[in-house]
């Protein structure tokens with residue numbers, strides 16, 4: 383597999399990273415600790431070298447105790463710390479109704495990194511993200527504080543999640559931003575207008591939810607029951623009856639193509655993301671060993687120009703973008719052309 387560079391950090395990683403969130407957060411009851419640690423470690427054993435977590439990825443086990451995702455990642459990777467790239471995030475916590483509380487004040491940044499280092503059992507984080515823009519703090523202040531963490535050796539590089547172009551430019555002017563982490567998949571293309579900015583500033587693009595939260599694998603339909611109140615997918619628009627109906631043509635096409643290529647629909651979806659730009663690294667999440675393996679293998683396949691074009695034509699013809707989300711409305715039609 384050809385490694386990819388995480389923008390200005392110059393860190394290189396395998397084309398597919400592992401999103402670890404689901405072991406603790408938003409995918410139903412958290413996975414029990416031993417299994418989660420084993421799965422993450424097995425992922426490293428099969429070649430994953432880029433692991434994504436966040437301080438707010440927590441969940442509640444049936445006995446009322448807390449699953450802390452950073453602790454799982456730290457436990458799984460502590461013996462091979464120098465062989466992997468760990469990314470975590472700060473600045474977001476969840477209210478009981480799942481709405482977000484944002485705090486990127488300097489004091490929050492300085493306190494969060496120390497907590498994360500402890501939970502991750504490490505003395506440095508490779509990529510440290512501001513998880514969401516905090517409207518109460520200017521990007522220059524945030525950038526200056528992340529810069530301080532770089533100078534202190536607590537982090538190697540920094541990034542911004544769900545950034546806008548303007549915010550990225552202002553932050554980058556104060557302390558060079560290595561990567562952004564924004565949502566991106568066949569069904570979520572509204573950030574494509576930021577690609578030229580990534581190229582201009584040498585910023586890598588980490589694509590979160592690259593399987594559109596799983597629906598692009600074709601493994602779910604309107605009868606799928608999600609696993610309880612902690613599974614956020616139950617409330618996502620793509621998993622409503624309307625969402626499934628909207629996605630059908632695309633999912634049928636991916637299934638047909640996957641048969642031709644002896645692959646899976648999910649692998650086609652990840653391959654399409656990889657084919658968009660050489661600096662994009664998707665980080666699909668799964669809690670299941672076989673799926674973790676399947677997703678990683680997508681880094682070894684590619685779509686021909688003809689296959690990419692046919693998918694693009696289908697995406698252009700119909701509106702498969704079912705999400706809300708930052709910039710979704712204004713940029714629905716602001717799709718980019720591959721260069």
Ligand SMILES: NC(=O)c1ccc[n+]([C@@H]2O[C@H](COP(=O)([O-])OP(=O)(O)OC[C@H]3O[C@@H](n4cnc5c(N)ncnc54)[C@H](OP(=O)(O)O)[C@@H]3O)[C@@H](O)[C@H]2O)c1
Nearest residue numbers: 401402403590591592593594595596599666667668669673
């Ligand atoms: N920066 C941010 O704000 C942000 C937001 C969301 C996510 N993220 C990061 O991005 C990562 C991935 O995003 P995501 O989990 O939201 O979406 P995703 O990767 O698009 O989809 C994950 C979902 O798809 C299922 N899945 C994965 N591989 C599959 C396969 N091969 N076949 C069938 N189903 C499959 C998983 O279920 P199972 O676990 O049951 O396999 C999981 O529920 C997260 O882990 C997190 O690290 C970041």
